[in-house]
Amino acid sequence: MLRAIGSKKDLELLPFYDLISDLLEHETVQSLKQFRHHVQTTRFQHSLNVAYYNYIFCSRFGWDARAAARAGMLHDLFFYNRKEYVRKSGEAFHSKRHPQMACSEASRLFTLSTREKDIILKHMWPMTPTRLPRYKESMVIVLTDKYCAMLEVVIPLFRKLFRRCSSASK
Ligand SMILES: [Fe+2]
Ligand SMILES: [Fe+2]
Structure with missing residues (x-):
C-alpha cells in the first residue's frame, strides 16, 4: 500500500496514482528507495509525498495537477548520498545543482512538458535566485x-518521543 506522509489514504486507489504509475514503476525511480532523504525517509517516499501534496493543492485550485504530480515525483532524481556530497562540496552546491541534475535525468527517461521542467528546475527557489518560478505549479x-521535509523530520521524532514516554510510564 502506498501512502503519503500525514495521510491515511491508499494512494493506489486514487486518480492521482494513474497520473504517475508509469514513473513509479520505472526502475530508475524505484532505485530512489536506496537513498535516505531527510533522516528517516527514502528519496522515493519523499518524492511521492511531494507529488501527492502538489497534486492535492493544484487540483483544489484547478491548476495543472498532472504536471505538478509528475514533476513532484521526479524533482529529486539524483543518485548520490546527500550527506556525503554536502560534506565534500557544501550544502550550497547541492541545493543549486541537484534541480538541474534531476531535470536532465528525468528528461532523458521521460517526455517532460515545459511546465514540468520548470517545476523541477525551480523547486529549490529562493536557493536558486536566478531561477524564478515561471508557473503557479x-x-x-x-x-x-519544505512542508514534506518538515513532516518527514518531525513525525518520526514525535513517534520516538511518544514511544519513550509510553515505555517510561509502564
Ligand atoms: Fe530537492
Ligand atoms: Fe525535495
Missing part, C-alpha cells in the same frame, strides 16, 4: 517540498 512545489 512551480511556486507550489517550493512550498510542498
Whole structure:
C-alpha cells in the first residue's frame, strides 16, 4: 500500500496514482528507495509525498495537477548520498545543482512538458535566485517540498518521543 506522509489514504486507489504509475514503476525511480532523504525517509517516499501534496493543492485550485504530480515525483532524481556530497562540496552546491541534475535525468527517461521542467528546475527557489518560478505549479512545489521535509523530520521524532514516554510510564 502506498501512502503519503500525514495521510491515511491508499494512494493506489486514487486518480492521482494513474497520473504517475508509469514513473513509479520505472526502475530508475524505484532505485530512489536506496537513498535516505531527510533522516528517516527514502528519496522515493519523499518524492511521492511531494507529488501527492502538489497534486492535492493544484487540483483544489484547478491548476495543472498532472504536471505538478509528475514533476513532484521526479524533482529529486539524483543518485548520490546527500550527506556525503554536502560534506565534500557544501550544502550550497547541492541545493543549486541537484534541480538541474534531476531535470536532465528525468528528461532523458521521460517526455517532460515545459511546465514540468520548470517545476523541477525551480523547486529549490529562493536557493536558486536566478531561477524564478515561471508557473503557479512551480511556486507550489517550493512550498510542498519544505512542508514534506518538515513532516518527514518531525513525525518520526514525535513517534520516538511518544514511544519513550509510553515505555517510561509502564
Ligand atoms: Fe530537492
Ligand atoms: Fe525535495
